[in-house]
Amino acid sequence: MKTVIAGAGALGSVLGGYFAQVGADVTLIARKPHVEAIRAQGLVIEGMRGRQVIRNLKAVVDPAEVRSADFLILGVKSQDTPQTLASLRHLRGKLGAAISVQNGGRKEEELAEAFGREAVVGAATMVGATMPEPGRVIHTSNGATWIGELDGRPSARVEAVAELYRKADLPIEVRPDIRTVIWCKLNQMTAGAAVSCVTRLFLHQVYLDRGLATLFVELCREIAQLAERQGIPLEDFRGFGMKTVCSLPFEDAVESVMARGRAMVEQGITQVKVSTLQDLERGKPTEADQVIGYVVHLAAELQVPVPTVELLYRIIRGVEAAQLASRPTG
The missing domain is CATH 3.40.50.720 (NAD(P)-binding Rossmann-like Domain)
Structure with missing residues (x-):
């Protein structure tokens, strides 16, 4: 081929x-x-x-x-x-x-x-x-x-x-149902990138910390409203259980995220750093606009409030802008 x-x-x-x-x-x-x-x-x-x-x-x-x-x-x-x-x-x-x-x-x-x-x-x-x-x-x-x-x-x-x-x-x-898969991946990626970029942590570390796992669930549920508004069902897939995270009682959902973190450690998957964070750490332009920003703009278009997503997006964009502005020129 x-x-x-x-x-x-x-x-x-x-x-x-x-x-x-x-x-x-x-x-x-x-x-x-x-x-x-x-x-x-x-x-x-x-x-x-x-x-x-x-x-x-x-x-x-x-x-x-x-x-x-x-x-x-x-x-x-x-x-x-x-x-x-x-x-x-x-x-x-x-x-x-x-x-x-x-x-x-x-x-x-x-x-x-x-x-x-x-x-x-x-x-x-x-x-x-x-x-x-x-x-x-x-x-x-x-x-x-x-x-x-x-x-x-x-x-x-x-x-x-x-x-x-x-x-x-x-x-x-x-x-x-590839459209459902694509949306669930976008949900996971947006939430994971937002928390990872603010904390500068590997993905398994985000999942393992109860406070950050709680934030991750909050973000996923905000984003899931956009899927619901568009008639896109959520499902669980290998590596990201969006239906579980967004439908379980809240504390059970947090536990499921922490369990995912423990499983990553057991499997030796401890070097996963989302690409947006990789670029942010290198002082390069990131995908924040195309991933997190896309969700924020779609939410505004659909008139769905996503305050936590929007807050983290503004922080990440501010950090990125400051880093790019301070880069040597010439």
């Missing part, structure tokens, strides 16, 4: 590397330092599966070098989506399937605007990764991925993508 990873940072590189290992024809589109490092030494993946060096893949800087693909994954940070998709518009009509493993609230709509709705397959993922330096990524969490046609019908292309994931030993599930 001819596979293109557009915006191959940490997550995209992990996926592309594992796909290449099982015989997929993989091209990574990435920033120049990452591409140069891969060309010089191969792609180094560490973490969940030990240290591996993958050499049988192509890495390019210029998207124009890609002329078609059976399967395209958009993995760029959400704030860079418009520029990235503009550079890929020559692929409209030349893709078998396009999915986004991003965190933003409009990711499928943005893919449809670029490539046409017929090219888009819905997706959500909980795979975790970081990039400590160009050419080297760390696979921090072997979470699940969910894919499905946006209209819920079965399709050969979805099964082909799922089979590639299975060959690469990456957990995947085909879902007819």
Whole structure:
């Protein structure tokens, strides 16, 4: 399968590397330092599966070098989506399937605007990764991925993508209700990013602390109102039990979050740091607007109060703005 990873940072590189290992024809589109490092030494993946060096893949800087693909994954940070998709518009009509493993609230709509709705397959993922330096990524969490046609019908292309994931030993599930999965992931990501960015903690640490677990539940329940207003049901999925968190008696819901934290520790999943926090710590622009801000703006549009989400969003945006303003220029 001819596979293109557009915006191959940490997550995209992990996926592309594992796909290449099982015989997929993989091209990574990435920033120049990452591409140069891969060309010089191969792609180094560490973490969940030990240290591996993958050499049988192509890495390019210029998207124009890609002329078609059976399967395209958009993995760029959400704030860079418009520029990235503009550079890929020559692929409209030349893709078998396009999915986004991003965190933003409009990711499928943005893919449809670029490539046409017929090219888009819905997706959500909980795979975790970081990039400590160009050419080297760390696979921090072997979470699940969910894919499905946006209209819920079965399709050969979805099964082909799922089979590639299975060959690469990456957990995947085909879902007819992919819109529900996407929304539940957005709920979990928004709440997790908000608390993590304010506290600067790993995700399992957020879950383990009773006070922070309480805050996480409060955020999830505020956000769940938006799903209810849109007629989107909540469900439980591997790695994020939104239905449980939002429907149990409050204290029981808090206990369920803390239990998730304990399970992460028992499984050795103790290096998961949400991507928004990774960027904040590096003093880089974050996805706060595209993730937390999306929820805040949608809530205003639907006239649903989300005061806790909005408060944390303002704090995070303020910190980010101050950091960016203090960066040296020139």
